Amino acid sequence: xxxxPAPTPATADRDRKLRSWTxxxxxNPFSIAAAVLLSAIVAxxxxxxxxxxxxxxxPADLNLLNSLLPPGSVGIDGQTFWLGxxxxxxxxxSAIAYGLRISLTVAVTSSVVAIVIGTMIGLLSAFVGGRxxxxxxxxxxxxxxxxxxLIALVLVALLGRGVDKTIIALIVVQWAYYARTVRSVALxxxxxxxxxAAYVLGFDRWTILTRHLLPNCLAPVTVVAAAQIGGAxxxxxxxxxxxxxxxxxxxxxxxxxxxxxxxxxxxRYWVSFGPGIAxxxxxxxxxxxxxxxxxxxxxxxxx
Amino acid sequence: xxxxLAGRIFQAALTIxxxxxxxxTGVFMLGDPVAVLISPEATQEDIARLRTDLGxxxxxxxQYLRFVSAALAGDLGESFAYRVPAIELVLxxxxxxxxxxxxxxxxxxxxxxxxxxxxxxxxxxxxxRLIMTLSTVGFSIPIFxxxxxxxxxxxxxxxxxxxxxxxxxxxxxxxxxxxxxxDGWRYLAxxxxxxxIFNVSLIIRLTYAGTREVIDQDFIRFARAKGxxxxxxxxxxxLRNILILLVTVVGLEFGGLLAFAVVTETIFAxxxxxxxxLESIWVLDRPVIVAYLILTVTLxxxxxxxxDLLYVVLDPRVRLGGAT
Numbered sequence: 001x002x003x004x005p006a007p008t009p010a011t012a013d014r015d016r017k018l019r020s021w022t023x024x025x026x027x028n029p030f031s032i033a034a035a036v037l038l039s040a041i042v043a044x045x046x047x048x049x050x051x052x053x054x055x056x057x058x059p060a061d062l063n064l065l066n067s068l069l070p071p072g073s074v075g076i077d078g079q080t081f082w083l084g085x086x087x088x089x090x091x092x093x094s095a096i097a098y099g100l101r102i103s104l105t106v107a108v109t110s111s112v113v114a115i116v117i118g119t120m121i122g123l124l125s126a127f128v129g130g131r132x133x134x135x136x137x138x139x140x141x142x143x144x145x146x147x148x149x150l151i152a153l154v155l156v157a158l159l160g161r162g163v164d165k166t167i168i169a170l171i172v173v174q175w176a177y178y179a180r181t182v183r184s185v186a187l188x189x190x191x192x193x194x195x196x197a198a199y200v201l202g203f204d205r206w207t208i209l210t211r212h213l214l215p216n217c218l219a220p221v222t223v224v225a226a227a228q229i230g231g232a233x234x235x236x237x238x239x240x241x242x243x244x245x246x247x248x249x250x251x252x253x254x255x256x257x258x259x260x261x262x263x264x265x266x267x268r269y270w271v272s273f274g275p276g277i278a279x280x281x282x283x284x285x286x287x288x289x290x291x292x293x294x295x296x297x298x299x300x301x302x303x
Numbered sequence: 304x305x306x307x308l309a310g311r312i313f314q315a316a317l318t319i320x321x322x323x324x325x326x327x328t329g330v331f332m333l334g335d336p337v338a339v340l341i342s343p344e345a346t347q348e349d350i351a352r353l354r355t356d357l358g359x360x361x362x363x364x365x366q367y368l369r370f371v372s373a374a375l376a377g378d379l380g381e382s383f384a385y386r387v388p389a390i391e392l393v394l395x396x397x398x399x400x401x402x403x404x405x406x407x408x409x410x411x412x413x414x415x416x417x418x419x420x421x422x423x424x425x426x427x428x429x430x431x432r433l434i435m436t437l438s439t440v441g442f443s444i445p446i447f448x449x450x451x452x453x454x455x456x457x458x459x460x461x462x463x464x465x466x467x468x469x470x471x472x473x474x475x476x477x478x479x480x481x482x483x484x485x486d487g488w489r490y491l492a493x494x495x496x497x498x499x500i501f502n503v504s505l506i507i508r509l510t511y512a513g514t515r516e517v518i519d520q521d522f523i524r525f526a527r528a529k530g531x532x533x534x535x536x537x538x539x540x541x542l543r544n545i546l547i548l549l550v551t552v553v554g555l556e557f558g559g560l561l562a563f564a565v566v567t568e569t570i571f572a573x574x575x576x577x578x579x580x581l582e583s584i585w586v587l588d589r590p591v592i593v594a595y596l597i598l599t600v601t602l603x604x605x606x607x608x609x610x611d612l613l614y615v616v617l618d619p620r621v622r623l624g625g626a627t
Contacts, residue, residue: 264455
């Protein structure tokens with residue numbers, strides 16, 4: 001890392017921005033609530049095996065005599081099922097904690113890969129320009145003119161069920177948003193003086209692209225990423241709910257909700273509602289934070 | 304203007320052509336339909352005969368050429384499951400989907416524009432903040448979850464609306480519609496409201512942003528200085544400027560609604576094209592999937608084209624920009 005040039009004014013600027021963003025966040029109680037909620041949900045997902053009373057995927061942990069108990073019931077072994085149980089006698093709270101892990105894994109993995117692919121394509125498009133740019137942006141335009149749900153539905157229908165296949169479908173759906181964002185930022189950054197200065201200093205194109213242009217395109221990417229990740233979670237849940245996403249052996253929140261749907265008609269709402277409310281809280285928390293981030297980045301709405 | 308129009312139409316045709324190739328390639332890779340179609344007792348000869356009948360023994364490019372020439376003649380193959388032309392099957396189901404999506408759009412505009420306008424004009428008040436927070440929540444809820452809550456509350460808990468099906472319809476111009484009968488409305492209400500929720504949020508936010516942007520501009524101040532009544536300023540000057548935004552979004556979101564209709568129709572057992580698509584995916588009914596996708600792509604391209612053209616009509620700046 002010794003060959004790194006001294007921190008450019010741009011990176012120092014970014015650090016300062018980040019610090020003042022946390023300060024700004026602290027002044028907004030609503031955003032803090034969302035941040036706390038999101039941290040709690042992520043913690044539950046991370047520590048699921050240590051904080052749940054049973055492994056919901058292990059049949060040895062389940063007892064059919066405990067099936068379809070309403071929230072707060074005491075099971076035959078004396079344990080309390082705070083969120084009730086499903087038809088297999090599975091504790092809904094434990095199922096949610098494990099389901100969160102699958103939902104978050106799919107959404108985060110697909111978003112990270114989509115960010116990397118989209119950023120590379122967007123940078124390339126802006127940097128090379130000309131025909132390549134026209135072609136790539138044509139593809140992005142066409143893809144973005146179709147709703148994400150439809151593209152994802154058709155893709156998982158073609159690929160089949162599976163965690164890996166759902167991730168692939170979500171990557172294909174998302175990359176175009178990042179490519180378009182990065183390209184538009186890179187186009188304006190490219191003409192700035194610090195890039196010219198870098199050329200004059202004799203840096204090669206690769207260094208300029210990766211060390212100078214890329215870091216300055218990342219701020220808008222975070223805004224898009226924050227908004228996209230909530231969408232990715234919802235989309236995965238939708239696909240799994242329709243029986244096209246993750247397999248039955250790895251139930252995400254969407255699949256848990258689907259499993260409970262049949263019991264709703266006999267009044268056993270809790271089998272669906274537990275995972276559904278968890279999903280709702282997760283996505284709402286993420287979107288509230290994403291919106292604050294966007295407001296903050298937009299200088300016109302800052303007060 | 305003519306060059307612009309011709310260019311846009313050429314682009315639209317190109318998009319349809321590219322998408323047809325993608326759709327066909329995708330569906331070509333989608334498993335072997337013979338396995339689904341044939342009874343377990345079928346002999347090896349039966350299977351071979353069926354493959355030849357369906358043209359499945361040909362190489363990929365020949366299958367594609369067969370598909371394109373037939374498609375141009377309006378034939379997208381016969382449904383494996385229903386044994387009727389796929390295109391007829393989809394077209395027959397489309398009016399129900401369009402009715403659902405149109406009702407969803409109307410509901411969301413009727414709710415979203417006044418709420419967004421209020422939030423924008425009274426920016427900073429508790430009411431405005433509440434509306435905007437609720438719109439974030441509405442924006443975040445996955446549509447299938449809205450559907451489930453609606454079913455639980457209105458169909459199971461209160462038991463006032465049916466959870467699935469379509470109910471009585473009445474014919475108009477040779478097409479069956481639900482909104483012409485009272486019973487039809489009972490069945491239409493839940494799925495249409497579900498479809499509309501996402502858009503209400505979107506329209507609230509757009510109207511809010513549009514109002515705030517317009518309200519500080521010179522022409523509004525000028526209108527105020529001229530002594531125009533607030534009602535006229537809002538009704539004419541503010542709303543007209545938001546209209547451009549709304550047309551774009553409503554146009555583009557109509558496509559989104561058709562896609563979300565797949566989810567809504569499946570949950571509410573609404574007999575539309577979206578539910579047909581999902582059923583066809585479940586049983587690998589290739590021709591129906593292809594027919595649905597080609598029709599939807601065409602519809603999307605037409606919607607995008609219309610939105611672009613309406614934009615030119617509504618916003619003089621685009622018109623002038625295109626001329627120079």
